[in-house]
Amino acid sequence: MSKLMIDSFRGFRSFELRCPGHVVLSGVPRAGRSDVISALARVLLPESRTSPTMSDLWQTTITAAATGDTEPGKDEESSDGQPPAAAQRLSSVEPRPYANVEVTLTDLDPELEQLFEGFLERCGPDGCAVAEDQALPGAPWCVRLAYRLVYDSDVEALEQFVYYPLASNPTAGKYTRVPASTRRVLPVVMLSAGRPLQLRAGSPLRRVIDELDPAAAAAAFDVLRSRVTHAAEELAGHDAVAQAVGVALASGGVGACLTDTPLDTAQVGFRADDGSAEALLKSLQPTVNLDAAGPLALASHGSTAAAMLGVAEAIMLATAPGAVILADDFGDQVDTANAEHLAARLRASAGQLWLSTRRPEVARAFDPEELVRLTRHGGERTWHRLKRPADRGRIRAMRQLHTQLLPALTSPAVAITEGPHDLVVYGTVDRQRLPGAAPLSAAGVRLVAAGTGQDGGIGEIPVVADLARSLGFRVIALIDRDKAEEQTIKQIEASCDVVVRLPSRTAIEGAVLAGVDIAKVRAASATLTAFLSQDPADGVPDVKVVEVVKRSLHKKSLHEPFLDALVEETKTPPPMIVDVLNHVAAAASPSYSGPAVIDIPPIPLPSAASPS
Known part of the structure; x- marks a missing residue:
């Protein structure tokens, strides 16, 4: 897939993404990660087009003036403080009449080119379809497939179909549809959160069984059906079962009332559902023998085992050249190490991989330019993507992605501190404020540092900030001003x-x-003696205690234990740090309209204790 266009589908009014390689979708909640995967599935997978709803259409708010008149000379505000009827506005939500999703497929093998004969278009260098008279000599072929969901307000019904844009005219209601059988030939795999190792028709495992040796597979399932049928017949004829059936038939004379000839136990049997092999296969669930627990149902081993086997099935199906794998909320059910490991394995196995995820570990398996971060600004969904570094400065900045920004992927805002000491202080005090005040996470803020160790410092804040803003974060900087240059x-x-x-x-x-x-x-x-050979303030005059403690904290990096002890003594977090955090929480709001530079007012330093 070289290009994806979404028009009026769910929460997307419009969305266009050029995607020549792998894509990992992340971002803030309700920004559309799952909607992008669903849009792709609607086009490429026939089984995904079940039960569309009105919520699949972009919702438009219609505002109109309410009817009503005011008397001349009357104040234009009613007694209840509301505008008069004539001035009031009524709002309603109406869906767009259609939703459209279009995908461009490139790098088609000869069989697929033959399958799409008559609907092929020349492909430009950017992966988009171009007119043949505008294409470069020898340009490869591509094909565009589109999904259309239409709402007919007259009959209040939804209609959906997949069509070829090249041979269709949606404005005139003319569509050349893509057969479901054609889309089933596409090497596209949807990694679902369902149960793995299923034998029913259409499951990943069954697809592999049928592809390896269809005749042997059919014979194996016939043997299963025959043996289960025979076993069920023996069960029905067993004395204990037959006797119980006889009692049931005799109760109330039911057996004699059902037919002209009284029903006896020989006429009652048992089978799986409708008696077909598929009905039986649907009821079979895998068992796994792990550790010393014996062969337990897979579900009994926990969600991680099932999720990992589900990914294994996707890797198994991704062996076709150019196979495309789609997965939504990848990594939610596995631990962090396996989330990254399995994402990396899928990326290596697939021709193209589209994952949506909330897990930074999954994103680490991808190159930075493969990350697409979705955000919401002013109610509108937007997307952000990093470019491949073109100079040394961008390369240095990109190093901050994995260490600082990936953990904040789903947060709307980041607050960047000068380095690890500042990060520790603000983070510790943020926790100490509970339960009296909400932490920064409640405002959607993630604290990060401008580098770690020797590569930190106030000069690194613009580097991290520029990287964060290119990914759509709202960025707040926290600076000391102890020796910063203007x-x-x-x-x-x-x-x-x-x-x-x-x-x-x-x-x-x-x-x-x-x-x-x-x-x-x-x-x-005095509590720092647990980490130092001597109390830094011991024997120091009161007027020098502050400077001595400040120097010791900075040099020995003992901010956390000192803060814990200080709050234990004062019963309240440091007031200046709390003031900073309050301002950060307020500035993180998209509706913030305060100053762009907030200067924290000074608080007098500790005064010397009165002489005894």
């Missing part, structure tokens, strides 16, 4: 939606101690 601050402001700045010449350690009594600082510092 040029760097200007770069940060240009790269971020909002910047929250500590008071001038205030580092994160100073923000932790601002407004705290010296006695409390000393008590918290």
Whole structure:
């Protein structure tokens, strides 16, 4: 699939994606990950077109003025504070009359080219169909398939079909439909969350059984049906069963009332459902012998085992050249290591892989430019994609993707700190505020650092911010201003939606101690002897305690234990840090209209304790 276009399908008013390679879809909730996979399945898989609903159509809000008049000279506000009837607006939701999904298929093998004879088009360098007189010499062939869902308001009914856009005119209601048998030939596999290792018709395992040796498979199922039928007959004739059936027939004289000749036990038998082999196969469920538990039903081994075997089936079916695999919410039912491992195996096996996922581990199995992040802005769905790095600066920036931004894939906003120390402080205090205040995650914010270790620092914030904004994140920067240059601050402001700045010449350690009594600082510092040979504040005059503790925290990276001890002493998180977090939560809202640069007001540093 080289191109996907969606028009008025579910929550997408319009969507167009050029996709020459693998695609992993992620992003914020309700941004359309599953809808993209469903749209592809509607076009390519005949079995996916069951029971369309009105919610499959884009919903349009219609606003109209309500009828009613106001008396001359009357105030244009009613006694209940609402606009008068003539000024009120009524809203209703109406669906678009149609939804359309179009897919362009390229790299067709000779058999598929023959199958689509009469509907082939020349393919341009960008993977899109072009007119033959505009194509390059020797340009390859491609074919476009489209799905159409139409709502007939006269009969209030939905109609759906798959057609060839080249030979159709939707405006005139003329469609050349694609037969279901044609689409079944396409090497497309939908990895579903259903039960694996099923023998029923249409299941992945059954498809492989039938492909390997159809005659042997039919013979094996015939033997099963014959033996089960024979066993059921023996069961019906067993004395214990026949006696019970006889009692049932004799009860109330029912056996004599059903037919002219009284019914006896020899006329009652048993079989699986309608007696067909398929009915029997539907009832058979796999058992697996793991560890020392014996052969238990697969479901008894937990969701992870079933999910992994389901992926194994998809890999098994992806052996066809150019096979396309579709999967929705991939990795939800397996652990993190296997989520990444199985995604990587699928990517290596498939000609093209389309996965939607909420798991950053799955995204790690893909190249950065294969990631498509879906977002919602102002009620509209949008998508974002990274470009392959073209210079050293972009290569350096891309290193931050896996370490910093992938864990935030489903968060609408990121708050970028200068480095690991700042991240630890803000993250620890964010947890300490519970249960009195909601954490940043409640506002859709993920805290990240501008690099780790030596590659961090305020100068790295624009690098991470630019990368985050290219993926559609709302970006907030948290900076110390202890020794930042004005040029760097200007770069940060240009790269971020909002910047929250500590008071001038205030580092994160100073923000932790601002407004705290010296006695409390000393008590918290004394607990650091569990990690240090000596209390940093021991024997230090009160006027120097703050500087000594700040220096020790920064040099020894003991922010977490010190914060825990400090909150235990003060019974409240550091006020300046809390103020920063409150501003971040407010700035994360899409409706935020405050300043782009928020300066946190200073709080007096701890005062010296009064002499005893």
